[in-house]
Amino acid sequence: MKLEITCTRAEANQKQLLNCQATIENLDNGFRQMTKLLSIAGNDVRLKILFLLDLENELCPCDIADILEMSVPAISQHLRKMKDAGLIASRREGQTLYYSLVKSETQILNNIFTSIKSLKKSA
Amino acid sequence: MKLEITCTRAEANQKQLLNCQATIENLDNGFRQMTKLLSIAGNDVRLKILFLLDLENELCPCDIADILEMSVPAISQHLRKMKDAGLIASRREGQTLYYSLVKSETQILNNIFTSIKSLKKSA
DNA sequence: GTTTTATTTAATAAGTTGCTTAAATAATAA
DNA sequence: TTATTATTTAAGCAACTTATTAAATAAAAC
Numbered sequence: 001m002k003l004e005i006t007c008t009r010a011e012a013n014q015k016q017l018l019n020c021q022a023t024i025e026n027l028d029n030g031f032r033q034m035t036k037l038l039s040i041a042g043n044d045v046r047l048k049i050l051f052l053l054d055l056e057n058e059l060c061p062c063d064i065a066d067i068l069e070m071s072v073p074a075i076s077q078h079l080r081k082m083k084d085a086g087l088i089a090s091r092r093e094g095q096t097l098y099y100s101l102v103k104s105e106t107q108i109l110n111n112i113f114t115s116i117k118s119l120k121k122s123a
Numbered sequence: 124m125k126l127e128i129t130c131t132r133a134e135a136n137q138k139q140l141l142n143c144q145a146t147i148e149n150l151d152n153g154f155r156q157m158t159k160l161l162s163i164a165g166n167d168v169r170l171k172i173l174f175l176l177d178l179e180n181e182l183c184p185c186d187i188a189d190i191l192e193m194s195v196p197a198i199s200q201h202l203r204k205m206k207d208a209g210l211i212a213s214r215r216e217g218q219t220l221y222y223s224l225v226k227s228e229t230q231i232l233n234n235i236f237t238s239i240k241s242l243k244k245s246a
Numbered sequence: 247g248t249t250t251t252a253t254t255t256a257a258t259a260a261g262t263t264g265c266t267t268a269a270a271t272a273a274t275a276a
Numbered sequence: 277t278t279a280t281t282a283t284t285t286a287a288g289c290a291a292c293t294t295a296t297t298a299a300a301t302a303a304a305a306c
Contacts, residue, residue, distance in 0.1 A: 017190055020175055021190050023178065024171055024174075024191070027242075030240060030242035031239060035166065038164045038165030039166065040165070043264090044155075051147075051154075055143070055146065061283065061284090062282065066140050068147070071266075073266075073267085073285085074265060074266080092272095094282090095281060095282045095283075096282065096283085097283065111231060112231060115231055119150075119157065131281070183253090194295075194296070195253070196253085196255085201294090202254095215303090218252045218302070218304065219251095
């Protein structure tokens with residue numbers, strides 16, 4: 001909360017800086033949740049898995065490993081991270097686990113998916 | 124492109140998997156760009172800097188360091204990463220560098236900022 | 247020119263990430 | 277029960293990230 005003014009510029013308006021600090025602090029919860037979501041989605045493999053789950057509704061680790069040409073344990077560890085964060089859920093059917101998106105968490109994700117599709121054109 | 128079917132489930136529809144692979148490959152450019160954006164925004168400090176630049180239009184490294192109570196070199200390195208990615212730009216005024224958002228890059232960022240503000244309520 | 251101020255750059259160290267390999271569960275099949 | 281299949285978990289390691297500290301630029305002030 002204490003603001004150490006380190007630059008001596010006249011324009012470094014202390015009131016403005018204190019306001020910024022207050023705003024950031026006030027939105028702390030939002031920043032924490034959004035950073036968690038973005039850091040998870042900001043990985044090539046996980047972003048593709050999320051996209052695929054949106055596309056196909058549900059997939060098992062084995063299918064995802066085939067599609068992305070990666071090892072099953074590597075996929076499994078990404079799935080666990082996303083499940084821990086509440087982004088995806090699983091249901092069991094015999095030996096197979098089916099993973100799917102948790103819909104309430106996907107508002108920003110939908111924007112991201114749409115954006116990925118439109119970025120294709122400007123390749 | 125070669126699809127190694129590793130699971131033997133009947134439901135593992137090879138045609139579906141090949142379609143998924145083709146879709147992912149087709150959107151490769153979109154995934155690459157989006158992963159870059161999200162991995163940059165998926166860091167607590169950088170997300171706050173982007174938010175602050177949106178809020179205040181422009182800020183110098185020194186102001187940002189004051190607001191976030193961090194060292195100037197730490198901020199400077201985050202700024203460089205975002206500048207390299209084309210997310211922000213700088214203009215010089217004497218000794219001071221003012222950083223600001225590159226507007227054409229902020230479509231997804233605006234959704235993110237809005238979301239951060241609304242997450243506040245559900246704290 | 248020398249000093250001060252704002253910023254960047256570079257070197258380094260601690261922490262994190264994400265893969266691989268091997269072992270452990272869990273459910274089904276023989 | 278033993279073997280097979282789908283998946284997870286754990287250990288180990290290489291690569292990446294991000295802060296710190298100290299040194300290097302760059303512009304302005306003295």
